[in-house]
Amino acid sequence: MSAICERWVMLADRQAVGEALARDEEQFLAEHAQVCRHCGAEDALWRQAGRLLDAEPAGADDGRRDQALAGAVVERLRAERPAGVIELAARRRRRTTAAVVAALAAAAALALVLRTRPGDHVARSRVEIERVSGVAEIAGATARPGMELAEGQALVVRSGSACVTLSHGVRACADARSELRVASALDADRRLHLAQGRVVARLDKQPAGMSFSVATRDGVVTAVGTVFAVEVDAAGPSRARVLQGVVAVRDARGERRELGAHQSLVIGETRPRALAPAEEQSDLALVDGTTAAAAAKDADVVSIESLPLDRPGDATAGETPSAAELLRRAQELRQNARWSDAAAAYRRLQAAHPRSAEARAVHVSLGELLLTRLGDPSGALRAFEAYGGGPLAQEARWGRIRALRALGRAAEAERAAEDFVRAYPDSPAAKTLKK
Amino acid sequence: MQLVAARDPAAERELASRLAGRVRRMSRTILRSDADSDDAAQLGLLEVLKSAKSYRGESSIERWADRIAVRTAMRIARERRRNDPLDEEAPEELAAPAPDQSELQRPIADYLARLSEERRTVLVMRHALDHSVAEIAELTGVSVNTVKDRLLTARRQIRRMIRQDDVLAEARLASQRR
Numbered sequence: 305m306s307a308i309c310e311r312w313v314m315l316a317d318r319q320a321v322g323e324a325l326a327r328d329e330e331q332f333l334a335e336h337a338q339v340c341r342h343c344g345a346e347d348a349l350w351r352q353a354g355r356l357l358d359a360e361p362a363g364a365d366d367g368r369r370d371q372a373l374a375g376a377v378v379e380r381l382r383a384e385r386p387a388g389v390i391e392l393a394a395r396r397r398r399r400t401t402a403a404v405v406a407a408l409a410a411a412a413a414l415a416l417v418l419r420t421r422p423g424d425h426v427a428r429s430r431v432e433i434e435r436v437s438g439v440a441e442i443a444g445a446t447a448r449p450g451m452e453l454a455e456g457q458a459l460v461v462r463s464g465s466a467c468v469t470l471s472h473g474v475r476a477c478a479d480a481r482s483e484l485r486v487a488s489a490l491d492a493d494r495r496l497h498l499a500q501g502r503v504v505a506r507l508d509k510q511p512a513g514m515s516f517s518v519a520t521r522d523g524v525v526t527a528v529g530t531v532f533a534v535e536v537d538a539a540g541p542s543r544a545r546v547l548q549g550v551v552a553v554r555d556a557r558g559e560r561r562e563l564g565a566h567q568s569l570v571i572g573e574t575r576p577r578a579l580a581p582a583e584e585q586s587d588l589a590l591v592d593g594t595t596a597a598a599a600a601k602d603a604d605v606v607s608i609e610s611l612p613l614d615r616p617g618d619a620t621a622g623e624t625p626s627a628a629e630l631l632r633r634a635q636e637l638r639q640n641a642r643w644s645d646a647a648a649a650y651r652r653l654q655a656a657h658p659r660s661a662e663a664r665a666v667h668v669s670l671g672e673l674l675l676t677r678l679g680d681p682s683g684a685l686r687a688f689e690a691y692g693g694g695p696l697a698q699e700a701r702w703g704r705i706r707a708l709r710a711l712g713r714a715a716e717a718e719r720a721a722e723d724f725v726r727a728y729p730d731s732p733a734a735k736t737l738k739k
Numbered sequence: 740m741q742l743v744a745a746r747d748p749a750a751e752r753e754l755a756s757r758l759a760g761r762v763r764r765m766s767r768t769i770l771r772s773d774a775d776s777d778d779a780a781q782l783g784l785l786e787v788l789k790s791a792k793s794y795r796g797e798s799s800i801e802r803w804a805d806r807i808a809v810r811t812a813m814r815i816a817r818e819r820r821r822n823d824p825l826d827e828e829a830p831e832e833l834a835a836p837a838p839d840q841s842e843l844q845r846p847i848a849d850y851l852a853r854l855s856e857e858r859r860t861v862l863v864m865r866h867a868l869d870h871s872v873a874e875i876a877e878l879t880g881v882s883v884n885t886v887k888d889r890l891l892t893a894r895r896q897i898r899r900m901i902r903q904d905d906v907l908a909e910a911r912l913a914s915q916r917r
Contacts, residue, residue: 317894320865321887322872346901352847353866373763374755377784381751493753517749628802635871659795665877696873699883 312336312343316350324638428455428489429471438464438480458485461501470494473508474516493517504588627657631666638669643677667691671703681710702733740800743791751788754800758787761801762808768851768867769812769860779815783808805868806878809860813879816856850897858893865890 315329325333337347431453433440439462440447447466453459459466460483467477468484471491478484482501488494495517496503507516566584569576625633634649650670654663671687674680685707691700701724708717725734742750759780766779787804794803851859860879864870872890876883 313898317891320894321890342902346898349847349850349897349901350866353851353862354869367760370759370763371756373780373784374752374759377755377759377781377788378748378752380781380785381788382748626796626799626802628799631871631874632869635869661877662874665871665873669871669873696876696883699873 308336309340309343312340313346316343316346320350322635429474429491429494431468431470431486431489433459434467434469434475435477436464436466438462438466440464440466440478453486455486455489458483458499468496470516472511472516474505475507476503476505476518478503625656627653627660627662630656631662634666634669638673643673647673647678647683664691665696668696668699668703671700671707675703675707675710681707685711698728698731698733701727702731705737740791740794740796743788744794754791755784755788758801758804759784762787762804765805765808765863766812768848768863769809769856770816775815776812779808779812782815783811786811802868809864809868809878813856813860816860850900853900854893854896858889858896861886861889862893862897 312333315325315333319325319330319333333347337344433442433447433449433451433453435449436447441460441462442451442453442457447459453468459468459478461478461480463480465477465479467475469475470489471494474494476484476496478498479502482503483499484501484503485497485499486495487497493515496505498518503518505516505518566579567576568579630649630653634646634653637646637649647670650666650673653660653666654670657663667687667690671684671691674687675684685704688700688703688707691697701720705717705720705724708714708720721737725737728734740754743754762783763776763780766776766783770776770779787807790807794800851862854862861875864875864878865872870878872883872886875886875890879886
C-alpha cells in the first residue's frame with residue numbers, strides 16, 4: 305500500500321470512530337477516493353453499508369419472505385395472548401350498502417396511522433369532501449365540496465355533518481363535533497381514524513383484497529364489502545351491528561361467531577340481540593344525509609382528545625425533531641468542524657429529549673467538545689459530571705480531571721485522579737496520570 | 740402505535756409488514772447462519788410488537804425497532820456462543836475470501852458475512868444505523884475502546900478482503916489478456 309493510500313486509510317478510520325477531521329483532510333479523503341481504485345472501492349463499500357437496511361426487497365421472493373415473517377409473528381403473538389381485541393371479518397359480498405358506525409367515548413390518545421414507507425408505489429385512494437351541511441374545517445380552513453383530504457389530514461366537523469368519498473364506492477359521513485383523520489389512503493387498506501364523534505360509512509361491494517376500516521381508540525373495524533354496522537363505545541364494551549348481510553366476529557380468545565342482519569352483539573359475549581329500529585334508522589340517516597339522524601346522534605357524541613400522528617417526518621407530528629435526528633445533525637456539524645453549532649445541537653437534543661439514550665450518551669461528547677474545541681472547561685465539567693455512571697463513566701471521569709485542571713482546581717483534580725487510578729488501574733489514562 | 744400497544748390485530752399486522760424486511764435484513768447481517776437469523780428475525784419482530792407501549796416517539800419507528808432487533812440478534816449470538824464455545828471471534832487470518840468468490844466488487848453483505856457477530860454488529864450499528872461510537876458503547880454495554888477496537892478491526896478485515904479481491908481480479912484480467 306502506498307503512503308498516500310495509508311494516509312487515506314488512517315483518515316477514513318479516524319472518521320469512522322467519530323473523530324472530527326480538518327477540512328483539508330476531508331477534502332483529501334474525497335479526492336483520493338476519486339482517483340484511487342482501491343480506496344475508491346472501499347469508499348463505495350462503506351457507502352453501500354449505509355444503505356444496507358434501507359434496501360427494498362430484492363425480488364418477489366424477498367417480499368414473500370417478509371410477508372411470511374410478518375404473518376408468522378402475528379400468529380405467534382395471538383397464540384401467546386389470552387385477552388382481547390376486536391376483529392371483524394366480512395363473509396358475504398353482496399351488492400348493496402354497508403354502514404359502519406363508530407360512536408366513541410374516551411379521553412386521550414388514539415391515533416393509529418402507520419403509513420407505508422416513502423417510495424411505495426401502490427394505488428392510493430383520493431379522499432374528497434362530497435358534502436358539507438354546517439361548518440367543517442381542514443387544517444383550519446373551511447372545508448368545501450371537492451376539496452381533497454391528504455393522508456394525515458383531519459376533517460373537523462363543528463356543526464351539521466360532512467361526508468367524504470373514497471375509491472370503490474365508499475362514503476363516510478361525520479356527525480357534528482367529530483374529527484375524522486385519513487390514516488391511510490392506500491387503496492388496499494383505506495383507513496379513517498375517528499378521534500371523536502361519530503362516523504357512518506356506506507360502501508359498495510369491494511373488489512377482492514380491498515378493505516376499508518374505521519380506527520378508533522378501542523380498535524379497528526374493517527368492512528370488506530358486506531353490510532354491517534359497528535359501534536365502539538370506549539365507556540363500555542364494543543358492539544357489532546349488522547344492517548344487512550352477515551359478518552364473522554372474532555374475539556381476542558379466538559372464538560369466532562357469525563352475526564346476521566338486524567342483530568347486535570357485544571364483542572366477547574355469545575348471544576346477539578335484535579337491533580333496535582331506532583339505532584338502525586339513526587345510522588342510515590346520517591350516511592344518507594337526512595335529518596332523521598339528528599334526534600339520535602347526540603347520545604353518541606362524546607368529546608375525545610385528538611392525537612398527534614406518530615409518523616416520522618409528518619408535519620403534524622410536532623415541531624421537535626426526534627432525538628436521533630438531532631443527534632445526526634450534531635454529528636454532521638461536528639464533522640464539519642462547526643464546534644459551537646455542534647455544542648448547541650447537543651444541548652438542544654438534551655433539552656428536547658432529556659430521557660433518551662442519545663441525550664445521555666452525548667454528555668461526554670459535549671464535554672469533550674467544550675473542553676478541547678471551545679475553551680469552556682466550566683461547561684465541560686458540568687457535562688462530564690452530568691453523565692454519572694454507565695459504559696462511558698471512564699471517559700466522563702477522565703474528562704472531569706482534565707476540566708478541573710483547566711480550571712486551575714488542582715486539589716480537586718488531584719483527588720479525582722487518585723480515584724480514577726484506583727478505579728481503572730490498567731487504562732491508558734491511568735498510566736498517563738501515574739507519570 | 741397506540742393501537743399496536745392496545746393489541747389491535749390489524750395494526751399489529753400492518754406494523755409487522757412494515758418492519759419485517761428491515762428486521763430480517765438486520766438479523767441476517769448480524770448472524771451468519773440462516774436458521775439463527777430466521778429465529779432472530781422472528782423473535783426480534785415479536786419483541787417489537789410486544790414493546791409497542793415503550794415507544795415514545797423520540798425517534799422513527801424504524802430506528803426504534805432497529806435497536807430492539809439488534810439486541811435480540813446479539814442475545815441469540817451470545818446464547819449460541821455459550822452453547823458452542825468454539826464459535827468465538829473469527830481470527831483475522833480466516834477472513835480472506837475464497838478465491839472462487841472473488842469479483843471486482845462484491846456486495847457489502849458478502850464481506851459482512853465473514854466477520855464475527857461482535858464485529859459485524861458494531862460495523863452495522865456504525866455504518867448502517869449511523870450510531871456514534873459512544874451510542875454503540877451505551878447500547879451494547881461495552882466500553883468505547885472496545886467498540887473502537889472492534890470497529891477498526893472489522894474495517895481492517897474488510898479492507899483486506901477488498902484489496903485481495905482486487906488483486907485476484909487484476910490477475911484474472913491479465914491472464915485473459917494473455
